[in-house]
Amino acid sequence: MDNNVSQFPQNNATNSAALPSLHAGLRKDPETEGGPLTAGLAPEQRFEIEAMPHLRDIFQTATRILGDRNRAEDVAQEVFLQAWKSFGRFEPGTNCRAWLFKILFHCVNHHRRKWFRFPLLKETEEFIEANLTYVPPIPEQLTDEEILCALDRIPGDFRAVVLLVDVEEFSYKDAAEILAVPIGTVMSRLSRGRKLLREQLAAVAQSYGIGKPAPEGMQS
Amino acid sequence: MTQTEFNWNCETLREHLDLYLDNHLPADAGQAARSHLDQCLDCTAELESRRMFRSRLRNVVRSDDTPPFLAARIRANLRSAQAPTRWQRAWALTVATVVISLGTAIAYQLGALRLTAASQESYIASVSSRIPALMRVGLGDHIHCSVYRKFPKDPPTVEELTRKLGPEYSGLIHILRKHVPSEFALMQAHQCRYHGRRFVHLSLKSDARLISLVIARKSEGESFEADKLIPELVHTDIPMYHSGIQRFELTAFETGSHLVYLISDLARARNNALMLAMAPEVKAYLSSL
Ligand SMILES: [Zn+2]
Numbered sequence: 086m087d088n089n090v091s092q093f094p095q096n097n098a099t100n101s102a103a104l105p106s107l108h109a110g111l112r113k114d115p116e117t118e119g120g121p122l123t124a125g126l127a128p129e130q131r132f133e134i135e136a137m138p139h140l141r142d143i144f145q146t147a148t149r150i151l152g153d154r155n156r157a158e159d160v161a162q163e164v165f166l167q168a169w170k171s172f173g174r175f176e177p178g179t180n181c182r183a184w185l186f187k188i189l190f191h192c193v194n195h196h197r198r199k200w201f202r203f204p205l206l207k208e209t210e211e212f213i214e215a216n217l218t219y220v221p222p223i224p225e226q227l228t229d230e231e232i233l234c235a236l237d238r239i240p241g242d243f244r245a246v247v248l249l250v251d252v253e254e255f256s257y258k259d260a261a262e263i264l265a266v267p268i269g270t271v272m273s274r275l276s277r278g279r280k281l282l283r284e285q286l287a288a289v290a291q292s293y294g295i296g297k298p299a300p301e302g303m304q305s
Numbered sequence: 306m307t308q309t310e311f312n313w314n315c316e317t318l319r320e321h322l323d324l325y326l327d328n329h330l331p332a333d334a335g336q337a338a339r340s341h342l343d344q345c346l347d348c349t350a351e352l353e354s355r356r357m358f359r360s361r362l363r364n365v366v367r368s369d370d371t372p373p374f375l376a377a378r379i380r381a382n383l384r385s386a387q388a389p390t391r392w393q394r395a396w397a398l399t400v401a402t403v404v405i406s407l408g409t410a411i412a413y414q415l416g417a418l419r420l421t422a423a424s425q426e427s428y429i430a431s432v433s434s435r436i437p438a439l440m441r442v443g444l445g446d447h448i449h450c451s452v453y454r455k456f457p458k459d460p461p462t463v464e465e466l467t468r469k470l471g472p473e474y475s476g477l478i479h480i481l482r483k484h485v486p487s488e489f490a491l492m493q494a495h496q497c498r499y500h501g502r503r504f505v506h507l508s509l510k511s512d513a514r515l516i517s518l519v520i521a522r523k524s525e526g527e528s529f530e531a532d533k534l535i536p537e538l539v540h541t542d543i544p545m546y547h548s549g550i551q552r553f554e555l556t557a558f559e560t561g562s563h564l565v566y567l568i569s570d571l572a573r574a575r576n577n578a579l580m581l582a583m584a585p586e587v588k589a590y591l592s593s594l
Binding site for chain 2: 272
């Protein structure tokens with residue numbers, strides 16, 4: 086098993102075996118998806134029209150999940166190759182963007198043991214429970230780098246839901262489908278993820294002396 | 306109604322403010338939240354702050370551009386991967402009922418562009434406008450003469466190709482066959498004219514990819530070096546220039562009298578490597594003319 090993992094990104098065979106059910110449950114999205122419009126086209130053309138436009142979103146999310154643009158490039162290539170291989174089973178009119186994100190997280194999960202920046206949830210749970218009592222306000226002056234840095238510091242499972250819902254604007258239901266977790270899990274991770282992000286932001290802002298003062302007991 | 310059930314105070318509302326922002330509060334709870342927000346400046350300010358941060362976060366994450374050539378690399382991966390199995394039957398059916406001339410590959414390359422003369426010219430113009438003038442020379446002929454060409458189903462014989470190309474340049478056929486992978490068949494070798502300029506042009510084709518070797522005689526004063534193009538590959542005896550636009554990769558070099566282009570929809574590195582391998586022989590051949 087570990088051998089497989091270390092062969093990334095060539096070990097596509099293992100992944101594609103688990104892919105058939107990936108699009109099950111994803112909402113149809115007639116507004117943005119091809120449906121009848123692209124139904125008569127060759128697969129290459131349909132893929133070009135329905136899947137390729139989402140490359141940028143996939144790459145950006147992969148970069149934030151993995152914290153590394155090179156790795157994100159590899160994973161984006163893997164995602165689109167997997168998508169192409171199972172595109173024959175992709176139902177026209179299904180939400181193609183959500184389907185691609187589902188494949189993205191499938192690929193990420195498959196390799197996550199290698200990536201220490203994406204720790205398993207149980208390792209981080211205690212840390213979170215201990216830190217969620219106070220929710221600081223969002224500092225007003227933040228640079229792009231500070232925002233990204235704060236985002237990168239929150240544990241991967243929480244970062245994933247924040248990215249899917251707040252950045253990529255997926256519904257809770259689609260996010261649950263993409264991550265293959267119950268909707269309740271999405272909601273609780275989202276709520277914690279947002280609070281953690283604000284904590285990180287407040288910490289960043291405080292270290293620059295621009296944040297509002299912390300409440301009593303938190304000042305040093 | 307059920308308003309009494311949801312008597313939000315500031316503390317309880319803040320706990321649910323994100324849900325409210327996501328439109329995920331039950332209708333009556335949302336209603337109650339709105340009435341609290343109507344009267345509470347603090348909570349309204351907090352709501353605004355969260356809304357603004359969310360859109361800021363969105364903008365920051367989404368401002369990251371994809372690396373150049375990632376899309377091209379993905380398309381290259383797809384082309385070399387097997388077509389999805391369930392389609393193979395669908396493909397066969399399509400082929401049986403519709404005569405696919407000119408190849409879906411080419412329609413795909415051009416993003417389903419219609420092949421009228423006018424759109425061809427405007428396509429060439431739009432693609433070419435973003436690369437250096439001296440690189441356009443080769444690209445225009447490639448698109449005009451190879452991409453839009455209906456190649457015969459079977460490749461011509463070497464004798465036919467030699468006859469069309471003329472004895473003067475026939476040595477190029479041998480050089481190409483030696484260096485280009487065998488899945489590419491030499492489909493065309495001729496001297497052609499495009500926009501008032503004469504070219505020696507050889508085209509090769511695989512299932513879905515096209516390669517052109519395009520050679521033009523230099524006009525007075527024409528030179529990549531004089532145009533201050535920066536060579537892509539510098540650790541070589543022959544400086545190699547590169548341009549990429551959409552799906553086309555161009556690698557070029559110059560001799561005293563010729564501009565030589567290799568243009569394809571291969572990956573950039575492969576196109577460069579192929580040209581690098583052929584360049585010394587092509588250069589020697591041209592100078593022996
Ligand atoms: Zn209030």
